[in-house]
Amino acid sequence: MSEQVQLMIDWIEDRLTEEISLNDMSYDVGYSPYYCSFKFHQAAGISIRRYILLRRLYLSSVDLKNGDRILDTAVEYGYSSQESYSRAFKSVFGISPGLFQLQKQPVQSYVRLFINDAGSGIKMNISRKLEVRQLQNKNKKLFDQDVLNVLNGQHMYEEFKQNTLMGNSDYVPFNEAMSVNEAVEPIFGEHFIDVRSSGHNETVENYMRKVIHPLSPLFDKTYQYIVLWFGEDMFCQMNLLTILAYLEQSGYSGRVYLNTFREDAFKVNQTEIILGNYSEVYQSVLIRHEISSSNVFPLMFQAVKIYLDMLHDDNEVMKYISEHQHLPEKELVPRLFNLFPEIGYGDTQYIHLINKMK
Incomplete structure (x- = not known):
């Protein structure tokens, strides 16, 4: 299943500045739209639509920081108007694109997802001076x-x-x-x-x-x-x-x-x-x-x-744990590290959530 979902992610990543259709993706990867949606969410812990939204907005924030015009950026990432782009941007980052470009404040990186890259957790290499x-x-x-x-x-x-x-x-x-x-x-x-x-x-x-x-x-x-x-x-x-x-x-x-x-x-x-x-x-x-x-x-x-x-039991992490309770803890915890880096939990917190589902 992970190979199938990675194929979907790669297909999406190649088209983030183009119009993306679930039907087109399902045709190209060889699975039904329902199967694509279900398996993507099951493996990635996020819907296809949400993944596309977050990737486009994060990449657009990089372009804005580099000085690109807001209207050009909106069009580049498939928005019909600067207003619709601004609404989406503010809903995720809490700030308008114009103010963000003026202040250049940090946002959370949302990088390309690799389903098979479930190592023992991410560690910062600070040996580089x-x-x-x-x-x-x-x-x-x-x-x-x-x-x-x-x-x-x-x-x-x-x-x-x-x-x-x-x-x-x-x-x-x-x-x-x-x-x-x-x-x-x-x-x-x-x-x-x-x-x-x-x-x-x-x-x-x-x-x-x-x-x-x-x-x-x-x-x-x-x-x-x-x-x-x-x-x-x-x-x-x-x-x-x-x-x-x-x-x-x-x-x-x-x-x-x-x-x-x-x-x-x-x-x-x-x-x-x-x-x-x-x-x-x-x-x-x-x-x-x-x-x-x-x-x-x-x-x-x-x-x-x-x-x-995360204070609610119906969050995406708990849903993912619920759908993968059959996995041993030593396999499930690295998956959670890989799929939800924006949360930043360590072993202790994830093990607590896993035990909470039992």
Whole structure:
């Protein structure tokens, strides 16, 4: 089945700037339209229509960032008007194409899907220093002693620290998973520690050792610049939201830069973040589990939608697990890594969802 679905994906990818018809695809690949739709969704965890929409809009965002005209881009990807393209763009990214082109804020990459590429998970290769060197050439002040780098997780922290990738600046890891379990305020306060440690089935002492103590420089020192290193996926973005909300709640007055990247490629997109509404977004999304009325950059807008969707048992991941319960855990988990990179869950979270279906 995977070979058949990969054939469909390849057919689609060759025609993303052309009119795509399910009937034409079914004729060319040799299966009925119903069979194509059913098997594609079963294997890819997403409908054909949704896959085409996300691929076209992501590729169009790259073109816009490179300076292409909005109308030309709309026509290139099969939209009948600039208005219809703008509506679709805003529904996915939470921002109009015009504002996106002006601000050039990061969006979540939606890359070509390879059904058979179900390895043991995606790991970022940060041994390449070229990308960091290019960042240093653009913004030397972020490599000084008055800079704190907040890194998403212990592994990334150890790599950065060992290789002194950010020069003389300080490093701390955020060893949390804010996309699961309940969240409260004030962030990093006693009640927060009690609730989060309980949610992870950890003692308060262990939680303090793993999460709070490594963040000590964030609490104890004053920095002119804070650089946040978080991936594009929902898991990382909910961690990022927590740190941004904490900076607001603690009255941080310095400058904040966000370095985002895909987990399978260390290509960094750097953006300066203006604090002001992230505490409200944290309250709405992570505490009350609802859409915030405040504007956020496109990448976080996408992550919030994914996070809220994952709170419901009828989300695409649970549907995929339900349809593939016959697979052993050691095969199913890598498939989930491959098919849903935008979620960013690790083994622990996916195993929990698998067990929830039993």
